[in-house]
Structures are given as structure tokens and as C-alpha cells.
Amino acid sequence: MNKPKFRALNKKSNEWVYGVPIPNGLSKRVFMICLTLDVEIAYPLEQLHDFCVEVIPETIGQYTGLKDKNGVDIYEGDVLVYDAPKKYAHRRSMHEIAYADGRFFWKFLDLIFCQSNILYRDGYLVIGNIHENPELLSGVE
Structure with a gap:
């Protein structure tokens, strides 16, 4: 099964980041979890914020x-x-x-x-x- 893959421009560095976008229903800010999601790898929930990057919402595009x-x-x-x-x-x-x-x-x-x-x-x-x-x-x- 192919997993969805997205890219967006990092709001701070204006460089492309890859992962899965996480919209925030309370504001216009959007974050991307920049992880490779594989069944063999488990990321502790308390560390997910380490992989979140704020992105420019208009630049989100799917592969x-x-x-x-x-x-x-x-x-x-x-x-x-x-x-x-x-x-x-x-x-x-x-x-x-x-x-x-x-x-x-x-x-x-x-x-x-x-x-x-x-x-x-x-x-x-x-x-x-x-x-x-x-x-x-x-x-x-």
C-alpha cells in the first residue's frame, strides 16, 4: 500500500519539508510531521512535537x-x-x-x-x- 506523501515550504526557512500535514481547526497555522511512517518504526507520542514544522498552508502538495x-x-x-x-x-x-x-x-x-x-x-x-x-x-x- 502506498502511503500518502506531502511536501510544503517551511514557514521559517522557506525550504521544502516532507511528511504529513496536520491542520489546526482553531487557527490558520498548519504543521507538518516530518517522519517516515513505517510499520517497523514507532515514535513515542511525547516526542512527536520534535518532528513538527510549521509550513505555509498554500504550498502543501501531495505526491x-x-x-x-x-x-x-x-x-x-x-x-x-x-x-x-x-x-x-x-x-x-x-x-x-x-x-x-x-x-x-x-x-x-x-x-x-x-x-x-x-x-x-x-x-x-x-x-x-x-x-x-x-x-x-x-x-x-
Whole structure:
């Protein structure tokens, strides 16, 4: 069974952290437990706070379970480009990865959802994400 995997930007260091988000219903603060949760490892509850990091809520993205052509994990919020061979350069396109209705979708950079689920295709490269590279949303590389 695949365990959900998330990433978010650490609020203090602005670096990516990985784990499981813990929303706080009493405030807008969100924390991430930065642990690898395995059945062989048990963490004492009194030490869990040592693994909590406050994150920027808007940057939380779930791992899609897919990798790009270079083996890089693809997360919600990543921007991918289809690295088409030269003879198909007219097919070069950029997409944001989004999550809706329990599925990951390609989202064209004009912010219209593609009508199909993400299907793995060779040739896609992660070129950034919408949080660190907002200029990609305007199609500027």
C-alpha cells in the first residue's frame, strides 16, 4: 500500500519539508510531521512535537505517485513541460499539476482543467512549481 506523501515550504526557512500535514481547526497555522511512517518504526507520542514544522498552508502538495523522465517525483503544484523532439516542437506545452475530485489532473497554464486524469507519458519534465516559480504561470520560461 502506498502511503500518502506531502511536501510544503517551511514557514521559517522557506525550504521544502516532507511528511504529513496536520491542520489546526482553531487557527490558520498548519504543521507538518516530518517522519517516515513505517510499520517497523514507532515514535513515542511525547516526542512527536520534535518532528513538527510549521509550513505555509498554500504550498502543501501531495505526491502523485509519478516521476518525470529524469526520475523526479511529481507533486501537486509542479509545472511540467512536454520535452518534445525537435520535429514535434509545435507540441511543446506546459501544465500545472492539480488535484480535484480525488484525482490529479493536468491543468493548462491558462487555468482550464484538462478533462482527463494524469497519464504517465515519457518526455515530461518538472521545470519548477507554482510556489517558487510563479513566472511559469504566465508561460515565461
